[in-house]
Amino acid sequence: MLEIEALTVHHGLVRALSDVSLRVEEGSITAVLGANGAGKTTLLRTVSGLIRPTAGRITAFGQDLTGLPADRIARSGIAHVPEGGGVIPELTVAENLRLGALWRADREDRAAALGATLELFPPLAPRLDKPAGTLSGGERQMLAIGRGLMGRPRMLLLDEPSLGLAPLVTAKIMAVLRDLRADTGLTVVLVEQNARSALSVADHGFVLGLGELVASNDAASLLADEQLSDAYLGLRGAR
Known part of the structure; x- marks a missing residue:
């Protein structure tokens, strides 16, 4: 690989x-x-x-x-999740996640990737509309990894x-x-x-x-x- x-x-x-x-x-x-x-x-x-x-x-x-x-x-x-996660605190959780799949043209696949990410990290689901800056440290790390996975x-x-x-x-x-x-x-x-x-x-x-x-x-x-x-x-x- x-x-x-x-x-x-x-x-x-x-x-x-x-x-x-x-x-x-x-x-x-x-x-x-x-x-x-x-x-x-x-x-x-x-x-x-x-x-x-x-x-x-x-x-x-x-x-x-x-x-x-x-x-x-x-x-x-290849997706790279840097040290500290690198989430954008001013953007919502959903917006941060969408950034990870921004370059993918298939909208249906992007929606499927979002669903799969939320299954992996359930604490993010009720926080989708909240600014990423309001998350705990652990939730921010979940968000960073989830954003990386959004690009499949x-x-x-x-x-x-x-x-x-x-x-x-x-x-x-x-x-x-x-x-x-x-x-x-x-x-x-x-x-x-x-x-x-x-x-x-x-x-x-x-x-x-x-x-x-x-x-x-x-x-x-x-x-x-x-x-x-x-x-x-x-x-x-x-x-």
Whole structure:
């Protein structure tokens, strides 16, 4: 589904990613883990076209996406939900959701996508006419993910969906991701600092450290690796 080869990205003179290569299987949930500054957000922003790579290649759905503009990548079937969600507080919940499907010409499909999104996130249904700024943090995150799903993507890039949320809300969002993958075959790339939460739903995980890929394994093996946990994942203190 997604293959990244020798990806290098600079922010000015700073090298944010260095020769990163990884592969995401179709229909999987893949966690990208690491501490602050590891390059996780940069990786997603480069895949979605918000940052141009210095070197390397990004392929998805059999297409070379390297360096394409963000709108072309979105239309290819990749939706990116940024850190913090990025909802527009002045717009209503319904207006925010409609933005996610604005480029789709099929109005009936847009209506069907809205219905499916509200089934996934029932708390949004009674708030459709309310400004997004009136939502709780958890509801805003649901709205951000729902907006991404409105475009019927084949792959969802999620950046820190648990940031600032209560554990119970985080658990609900992770459960939705698991159900989405099971019911629709959606491929999810999940960037998280909350390694335990991410690995609880992921099939596979990659660990970044200072812009380099330092580990790759199935989720259970990463959870069990105490040396890796101490060095990069902060799991020991969370036990």
